Amino acid sequence: MESNIFVDIKKEQNESLGKNIFKDKTPLDHKFLPEKLVHREDQIREIAKYWVDALDEVTPSNVTLYGKTGTGKTAASKFAREQLIDAARNENVFVKVEYIRCTDYTTEYQVLAQLCQKLGRDVPNRGWTKGEIVNTFRDIFKTNAFGKKLILIVILDEIDILLGKDGDGILYTLTRTDNVSVLSISNYLDFKNLIKARVTSSLNDREIVFPPYGANQLSDILSERAELAFNEDVLEKDVIPLCSAMAAKEEGDARYALDLLKNAGELAVDEDSDKVNSDHVRRAKDRIEHNKVTEIIQTLPSQQQRLLEAVLNLTKQDEEITSGKLYDEYKDLSKKDAVTYRRIFDFINDLELLGIISTNTISRGRGKGRTNIIKLQCDEVLLETTLFSI
């Protein structure tokens, strides 16, 4: 065989020292569902206490899980789902638990079509009226071949996205269908402000809060994964404590902790090192932040990218950036399709929320009013190369 780049790379990897780092990378993947979830026993138990009604053919209460990113909400709901499906199979009751990630199905129609399809109804992905899809969905609970009552639990993960876009129609329809219980998962405690009073009242949900993990808890989570993912003795002893401490600072985010550990391992492999050390972890942090900023900038609407370019230009000129100056620079870059000065304030707000810029209102002294000073919060070179690549 002629030389093949993949074969070559595999051979290099087999010969390198770094080959001994990972045993199996999949346990460090976001999608991996561990056999047990340490420090989430209470929350899982609470979910189960509501869901257990389903085994008596009673529709469970609706439940809402709240908590910041990486606090184990998705994992806990999937864990409870597996357990309930097992129990229902054993007790021979007709219970289904369907998981919907609302980032994949972004309208009421799409969610209902997906549910109908999962329950064996042939419905098109588009084209029917809302009434048609709702009726088809509801019919599932009226007739069933088994002569048994079907109870459906719908997990709506990342529900905030649906509420922002399509209103609260889906929650209303589901909560107004007999035999259906909803488990919503939200990143925001005030998520109910986004839904109408009539929906809140038919939701009538039980709330379960997922607090951020502390450093010690993260350490336990990482240790379990590390055992599956890394070969013995390749992690220096300060690696897991450091990942845990850094992630505890980032709002107790287990996903971030796992990312740090994985990236640190990858850096060790790249460098042909036979151990992962704290320096790899520190550099893993830079690498993750770097990727995050790049991704955010690349996915911004083009007008906001242009505004960032204006901020960059002024920063390079060492100018103090007021909103007036920024607007002038932005207009120069935009030529014809510039948006109004007022819209710019919305953009500035968005960019500040994303953490790419910061604003500071200062007073210029009596009678001179107040001004907004804008500062870049991400690396200048990184911003420039990213904008340039677009």
Ligand SMILES: Nc1ncnc2c1ncn2[C@@H]1O[C@H](COP(=O)(O)OP(=O)(O)O)[C@@H](O)[C@H]1O
């Ligand atoms: N208690 C835990 N034990 C083991 N792994 C966990 C635990 N909590 C979270 N994880 C892992 O951390 C990552 C993020 O958790 P996830 O459930 O996606 O968080 P959320 O949905 O709250 O953003 C997943 O890979 C998950 O398996």
Ligand SMILES: [Mg+2]
């Ligand atoms: Mg989640």
